[in-house]
Amino acid sequence: MRQGESVLQRRISLGEMLDTDSFTEVVKGFVELYRVGIKVFDEKGAKLADIKIGNGDFCGYVFSFPEGRRRCTATVGRVKDGPLALSHGARLPVLEPDLVPQAKGMLTVPCFTGLRYLVVPILWEGDTMGRVVFGPFMPDDLKDFPPRTLTEISEGFDVTNARPLVDKVRLAPEGTIARVMVHFGQLLQTMLFGGQKMFLTSQLHIEATLDSNRELEERNKKLEEANNHLKELDRLKSAFLATVSHELRTPLTSIIGYSEMLAEGLAGPLNGEQVDYVRTIMEKGETLLKLISSILDISQIEAGKVRLNFEPMDALELINGSLSSLRPQVQKKGVALEAKMPAKMPLVTGDRDRLRQVIVNLLTNAVKFTPRGGRVAVTLTEIQQQPDLNALGYRILVEDSGVGIPADQFDKIFNSFYQVDSSSTREYGGAGLGLAIVKSFVEGHGGVVRVASEIGHGSRFTLVLPVAPSSLQQVLITPPVTSVGPADDRF
Amino acid sequence: MQLNHAQRELTVKIVYYGPGLSGKTTNLQMVHQRTSPEVRGRLLTVETHDDRTLFFDLLPVFFSTANGFKVKVKLFTVPGQVIHNATRRIVLQGADAVAFIADSRRAAGQENNAYWKNLVENMKENNLDPAQVPIIIQYNKRDLPDTKTDAEIEETRKKGKEPVVGAIAIRGIGVLETLYTVLQSAYRSLEARAHLAKTIGLTEKEFLSQVFANMDITGTELEKLLPPRPAGART
Numbered sequence: 092m093r094q095g096e097s098v099l100q101r102r103i104s105l106g107e108m109l110d111t112d113s114f115t116e117v118v119k120g121f122v123e124l125y126r127v128g129i130k131v132f133d134e135k136g137a138k139l140a141d142i143k144i145g146n147g148d149f150c151g152y153v154f155s156f157p158e159g160r161r162r163c164t165a166t167v168g169r170v171k172d173g174p175l176a177l178s179h180g181a182r183l184p185v186l187e188p189d190l191v192p193q194a195k196g197m198l199t200v201p202c203f204t205g206l207r208y209l210v211v212p213i214l215w216e217g218d219t220m221g222r223v224v225f226g227p228f229m230p231d232d233l234k235d236f237p238p239r240t241l242t243e244i245s246e247g248f249d250v251t252n253a254r255p256l257v258d259k260v261r262l263a264p265e266g267t268i269a270r271v272m273v274h275f276g277q278l279l280q281t282m283l284f285g286g287q288k289m290f291l292t293s294q295l296h297i298e299a300t301l302d303s304n305r306e307l308e309e310r311n312k313k314l315e316e317a318n319n320h321l322k323e324l325d326r327l328k329s330a331f332l333a334t335v336s337h338e339l340r341t342p343l344t345s346i347i348g349y350s351e352m353l354a355e356g357l358a359g360p361l362n363g364e365q366v367d368y369v370r371t372i373m374e375k376g377e378t379l380l381k382l383i384s385s386i387l388d389i390s391q392i393e394a395g396k397v398r399l400n401f402e403p404m405d406a407l408e409l410i411n412g413s414l415s416s417l418r419p420q421v422q423k424k425g426v427a428l429e430a431k432m433p434a435k436m437p438l439v440t441g442d443r444d445r446l447r448q449v450i451v452n453l454l455t456n457a458v459k460f461t462p463r464g465g466r467v468a469v470t471l472t473e474i475q476q477q478p479d480l481n482a483l484g485y486r487i488l489v490e491d492s493g494v495g496i497p498a499d500q501f502d503k504i505f506n507s508f509y510q511v512d513s514s515s516t517r518e519y520g521g522a523g524l525g526l527a528i529v530k531s532f533v534e535g536h537g538g539v540v541r542v543a544s545e546i547g548h549g550s551r552f553t554l555v556l557p558v559a560p561s562s563l564q565q566v567l568i569t570p571p572v573t574s575v576g577p578a579d580d581r582f
Numbered sequence: 583m584q585l586n587h588a589q590r591e592l593t594v595k596i597v598y599y600g601p602g603l604s605g606k607t608t609n610l611q612m613v614h615q616r617t618s619p620e621v622r623g624r625l626l627t628v629e630t631h632d633d634r635t636l637f638f639d640l641l642p643v644f645f646s647t648a649n650g651f652k653v654k655v656k657l658f659t660v661p662g663q664v665i666h667n668a669t670r671r672i673v674l675q676g677a678d679a680v681a682f683i684a685d686s687r688r689a690a691g692q693e694n695n696a697y698w699k700n701l702v703e704n705m706k707e708n709n710l711d712p713a714q715v716p717i718i719i720q721y722n723k724r725d726l727p728d729t730k731t732d733a734e735i736e737e738t739r740k741k742g743k744e745p746v747v748g749a750i751a752i753r754g755i756g757v758l759e760t761l762y763t764v765l766q767s768a769y770r771s772l773e774a775r776a777h778l779a780k781t782i783g784l785t786e787k788e789f790l791s792q793v794f795a796n797m798d799i800t801g802t803e804l805e806k807l808l809p810p811r812p813a814g815a816r817t
């Protein structure tokens with residue numbers, strides 16, 4: 092719901108329509124050209140312009156007498172605040188006939204000194220917005236100066252003093268001043284129109300900008316709420332998976348354990364066919380156990396429940412240990428496995444078991460996606476400055492000569508449950524969790540994982556790991572990229 | 583509506599709404615042309631170099647009732663371009679009635695629908711109840727090929743309760759009829775809510791004839807609807 096009343100909904104004042112500085116300049120120019128003072132007031136009597144000319148010395152002299160001051164104040168009050176009507180000493184101006192329609196509302200207010208003011212209302216869209224006061228000027232129809240009303244203000248009033256002062260005041264027919272005033276009125280209308288337009292559009296521009304922002308913010312808030320809701324659902328899903336996989340794992344270990352005992356003949360001898368069946372149960376059971384373990388890992392990562400256990404460890408031992416657990420698979424598949432490592436290396440800090448799992452996952456992929464006769468290699472580099480980390484670190488490379496990965500899938504393969512070709516599941520097995528786990532664990536160490544590959548020629552996964560993870564990364568690890576998130580086409 | 587008893591002043595706000603280029607500004611220009619300068623302000627338009635409305639157009643028309651009440655009718659247009667939705671919403675604030683200017687070409691149907699929906703949304707945002715703020719529809723540009731036939735327009739009219747007026751705004755045809763219809767609807771809804779006849783002595787008849795008293799209605803349907811002018815009235 093939008094708030095606040097627009098500037099279009101209220102009456103705007105003269106002061107808002109006129110830029111005071113430039114308006115004063117225009118009035119000044121006008122006053123100098125016609126040699127008549129101009130005052131402009133808004134409807135509340137606030138002064139918007141006041142330029143005097145010629146009458147200062149004379150009026151000052153009159154003002155120096157107490158009675159002069161009193162009458163002068165009364166006259167000024169009449170022109171400024173008095174009614175815009177033919178009352179309180181105001182009369183219709185003497186006009187040439189052609190000017191009558193344009194001088195609508197104009198009043199003549201005589202001053203007791205014999206000088207005169209003209210007052211005209213500022214009309215805008217049918218409203219009276221204020222008034223313009225012209226004068227004082229010396230009307231050419233004034234027969235005898237000084238009038239009695241002036242000479243009687245004090246004993247000391249001296250006509251010979253006053254005469255040269257009053258000569259500085261513009262002498263003109265009332266009709267001439269009225270004509271000047273009509274011109275000024277037209278100029279004022281133009282200025283008001285331009286000023287109103289400027290004022291309204293600049294205000295509206297601000298209002299529209301604010302309102303657009305408000306709308307954007309509201310939308311963002313809704314998006315954020317939706318996003319939080321999704322995150323919560325995601326967390327619930329992970330918690331559910333963790334529980335379920337844990338519940339599955341326990342009985343499954345028993346199934347595998349009992350089949351193993353059967354196959355070993357611990358419950359009596361089995362014939363060849365029976366042994367085959369029991370071994371199949373064992374193998375499938377192990378595959379299932381691995382899968383459940385992966386699901387358990389990823390769901391714990393996603394639920395933010397994994398704590399890495401950092402301690403000093405030997406990277407050489409890490410690689411060797413991973414290799415030996417891969418050997419049986421390698422032999423069965425018939426691929427060559429090589430390792431390149433420094434002869435010696437200082438201890439590094441890390442979570443030994445998790446890093447081992449990382450390398451095993453990568454090696455398993457390499458073996459899995461490389462056909463018989465292919466080649467898989469692991470390389471461990473020396474410790475050196477790593478620009479990727481901006482810290483000292485080491486790299487582990489896992490390369491293969493297998494099927495390769497399309498470049499547009501490099502990011503996606505790290506998403507949980509993602510496989511390049513889901514139909515390959517039948518051929519290669521797996522759930523698409525290995526790399527998601529790799530990425531989470533490596534990033535939990537403050538490291539990075541990258542992939543490079545060429546279809547048909549093989550893939551290379553590079554791990555860059557710091558010698559010691561910074562303390563900030565010590566505890567909880569960040570959940571990996573998941574398939575749930577803001578849509579790609581949000582912008 | 584703004585009714586100021588102290589200042590004895592009534593302000594009525596009419597908003598011309600509709601898709602871009604449907605002829606909203608043209609409507610206001612034509613009203614301006616046909617209204618005598620003493621009873622209207624200048625036409626305030628803020629346009630881009632290609633004549634698209636940037637913020638709004640505003641034409642004020644005013645008169646005094648027999649009872650000495652000052653009545654101002656403010657005619658606004660909104661900018662039709664999609665990006666100016668916030669401005670449309672602001673200009674719509676406090677509207678007493680809306681003239682929806684539609685392009686009557688068949689191909690414009692979808693655009694009209696989209697802006698109709700936009701109008702409804704923005705009225706809601708402004709707390710304007712469609713039951714209280716009447717809308718009337720102008721089918722403009724009836725001179726163009728592919729315009730809907732009278733029968734087709736009649737068909738769409740029946741889908742809603744809004745009065746419908748055909749127009750060729752660029753030739754001034756239907757413009758004052760549209761204004762008359764929207765003002766009549768505005769008056770009726772204000773009368774129902776604020777009882778203008780009772781509180782300020784302003785009847786529908788006086789309201790409408792005063793607004794059009796200083797407009798040139800020759801050749802329009804209004805000649806039949808309004809009382810004949812006294813001799814010497816401006817035409």
Ligand SMILES: Nc1nc2c(ncn2[C@@H]2O[C@H](COP(=O)(O)OP(=O)(O)OP(=O)(O)O)[C@@H](O)[C@H]2O)c(=O)[nH]1
Pocket residue numbers: 601602603604605606607608609633634635636659660661662663722723724725726749750751752753
């Ligand atoms: N042929 C024809 N053209 C018209 C008619 N009415 C308006 N136009 C033209 O349509 C164009 C757009 O008219 P505008 O009045 O500027 O449209 P608008 O609705 O104010 O447009 P926006 O300010 O962009 O929202 C102009 O070129 C007008 O001359 C009409 O009845 N017939």
Ligand SMILES: Nc1ncnc2c1ncn2[C@@H]1O[C@H](COP(=O)(O)OP(=O)(O)OP(=O)(O)O)[C@@H](O)[C@H]1O
Pocket residue numbers: 385452456457460491493494495496504509510511512520521522523524525526527550
């Ligand atoms: N060395 C590789 N060569 C070719 N493709 C690979 C390689 N490593 C990963 N991939 C592709 O990336 C996908 C995701 O790998 P990931 O290890 O996450 O899942 P998976 O091996 O299919 O299943 P899981 O590891 O859960 O058993 C794989 O399915 C495969 O398409």
Ligand SMILES: [Mg+2]
Pocket residue numbers: 452455456521524525526
């Ligand atoms: Mg894998």
Ligand SMILES: [Mg+2]
Pocket residue numbers: 606607608633634635659660661662
């Ligand atoms: Mg326009």
